[in-house]
Amino acid sequence: LGPTICAGEILVEIMATSVGEGFSAPVEMIGPYPSGAPAIFIDQCARVGGSAAMIGAVGRDDFGRVTLDRLAADGVDISAVAVDPDHPTGTAFVRYRPDGDRDFVYNITRSAAARFGWTDAVEALAARAGHLHVMGSALVMAGAAEVIEAAARLVKARGGTLSLDPNLRKELAYGADTERRFAEIVAMTDLLLPSGDELQRASGVEGRDAALARLFAMGVREVALKQGRAGATVHRPDLPPVHAEAFAVDEIDPTGAGDCFGGAYVTCRRLGLSVEDALTYANAAGARNVTMRGPMEGAGTRADLDRFIAATPRRAP
Ligand code: ATP
Known part of the structure; x- marks a missing residue:
């Protein structure tokens, strides 16, 4: 029925090569790496063989060019990505703390990343x-x-379908307008891909079973709950849940795991794969991505993921 599309921020990420707190003293950095959750998602869609197109904007600069070249090379249709002559490409500077948390310096809202409209x-x-x-x-x-x-x-x-990754970020401010828009999108959602407490946030109801019941009553047909190192579970109305343990990998860089999981899951389901098979590919896409430095460097093709699945044991439950 036509490509999967995703609209939103296209960024480059520049990361500290050392673990530590913030940027209050000079640190060595490495980048630019193509990034932005919507861009990572759509790149993974294309890489696993889906028809995929991006809506967004980059600046007329090297950061924009690097990112668009990468998306196009991976098979993403970038015909609806604007090149903004007046604003730079969005950036995210990131440093990992010893506890795995991240410190960010963003330029999204004042960059091309946030300045696109209907064309x-x-x-x-x-x-x-x-x-x-x-x-x-x-x-x-x-x-x-x-x-x-x-x-x-x-x-x-x-007659098309809609998926939603709530992707709530503690660094971003959620005002009344955003909450209203979020609720409108939830009401149109067929497939929800939450992690952590996003199931509660999306449904407005506490407790997993009550939250799922509310979402199914609203018309959601599938909920793929991302559980990090504990894998993922798919819930559907009137069917038993399907759970898959995560793959056992050494995590180098967790950024983008959820976006790669989502890109692989949505695409595999759209290509007609079963929930079980789509979940295997999605878990593999998330796990493979955390083994490489850079937000979308580990986004694998279908062949990469087949090799990864054959070679990687599952974590013990
Ligand atoms: P993020 O917002 O950091 O992109 P998320 O919170 O949306 O991620 P996660 O649950 O962290 O999503 O990751 C998505 C999927 O990726 C998990 O369900 C799991 O299959 C896989 N994954 C993530 N981290 C790991 C890990 N350390 N080891 C193995 N698999 C992982």
Whole structure:
């Protein structure tokens, strides 16, 4: 029914090579690495063999060029990505703390990443898309949120489907407008991909079973709950849950695991794979990505993931 599309922030990430707290003294950094949760998601969709297209903006600079070249090389349609001559490509500087937490310095809202709107190219793409994936992180940007809302209505009106990764970030401010938009998107969601307490946030209900019941009553048909090193579980109405343990890997860089999981899961389901098989690929995509430095460097192709699955044991439950 047409490509999977995703609209939102396209960034480069530049990371400290040493573990520590913040940036209060000079540290060695490495980058730029293509990043931004929506960009990581759509890159993984294309890499596992789905038809995938991105909506967003980069600056007219090397950071933008590096990122667009990468998305295009991996098979993402970038015809609806604007190149903004007046604002630089969005950036995220990151440093890992010893406890695994991260300190960020972002330039999103004042960069090209947040300054895109509805264009003829976006309209043409949304009019032929079969699936829209929404990243909650993109809904905090007013322009992006309007594009997402309009695309959601178009895609759903022509019988397409919608997935949502709530992707709530403690660094981002969620005002009343974002909460309202978030609730509107939840009401249109077919497949929800939450982690941590996002199940409660999306449903507005405490407790896993009550939250799932509320979401199913609202029309959600599948919930893929991401559980980090504990793997993932898919819940559907009136069917037993399907759980898969995570793969046993050494984590080098956790950024992007959830986005790669989502890109692989959504694409495999759209390609007609069973929940069990899609879950295996999604767990593998998340696990493979954490073994490499850089937010989307470990996003594997279908062949990469097949090799990874054959060679990697599962973690013990
Ligand atoms: P993020 O926001 O950091 O991208 P998330 O919270 O949305 O991630 P996670 O549950 O951390 O999502 O990761 C998604 C999936 O990736 C997990 O369900 C698991 O399959 C895989 N994964 C993540 N971290 C690891 C790990 N350390 N070892 C093995 N698999 C992992």
